[in-house]
Amino acid sequence: MSLHKLSVHTHAAQLDAIEQLFTDHGALSILLEDAGDYPLLEPAPGEMPIWPDTLMAGLFADDHRFNELQQALQEQFGIPLAHIRQELLPQQDWVRTCIEDFKPTAFGSRLWICPSWHTPPDPQAANIILDPGLAFGTGTHPTTAMCLRFLDAHLQQDHTVLDYGCGSGILAIAALRLGAARSCAVDIDPQALIATWENAMRNGVEDWQLSIIPPAQIPADVQFDLVLANILSGPLVALAPTLAGLCRVGGEIVLAGLLVRQVAEMTEAYQPWFSLQQVEEVEGWALMHGVRYHDG
Structure with a gap:
């Protein structure tokens, strides 16, 4: 028509x-x-x-x-x-056009994001079945893609991972697929928590592996080996003390959702706890990484 x-x-x-x-x-x-x-x-x-x-x-x-x-x-x-x-x-045929546009995509050497209507190209890879849906995060945006590539290249086995601002839950689920011991997916948006739960169930994630909660329900004494926050520069600056407190000393933080011109501002905001470095840039978006060096 x-x-x-x-x-x-x-x-x-x-x-x-x-x-x-x-x-x-x-x-x-x-x-x-x-x-x-x-x-x-x-x-x-x-x-x-x-x-x-x-x-x-x-x-x-x-x-x-x-x-x-x-x-x-x-x-x-x-x-x-x-x-x-x-x-x-x-x-x-708008439905068919959408289906044809969203195809399996590799992020690094081990990780694939595949829509449900495609057979994963590499059955032995870390495959995540994910369709466009309620919440942001299918890997098509540069910020999400950079985070996925970082996980593929750098995630250490059996680490605990926090995905703060989880959207679809793609980063928390990817971390588990790549060998994390446990993940915690956090978001202020109830729709994001619903989408994360649905995607976790679709990918066979067990309840004990993944916690899906709003920020207020994060236990006061918990810390993670890796903190991921793919949000935006304003919230990232405001959350600096919170995210630092959720990362153990010697743990790592990865920040995305910020523009290259905002890197200096982010470096200053996290300086009391991390020495941040820009590790990738795509289409004007930056990915930053740091190691928690003391209690601040």
């Missing part, structure tokens, strides 16, 4: 009313995009921030009411015709 797309450049105050107008005119779905330069990186659970300048796009099965919709946008909301765009999307 071909789809017709109508996009309109608007402002946050008008979004609800325009969304209702699109729905009244038969929109199958409505998409929102940043029309300016206001990144919304990691809102807290329950928050739904929106961009001041927004591009709203509606998908329609046909275009028989587009003229009426355009007229309403102009008359009711004062939106000039130049801010309204129509286009015809070619007929396509």
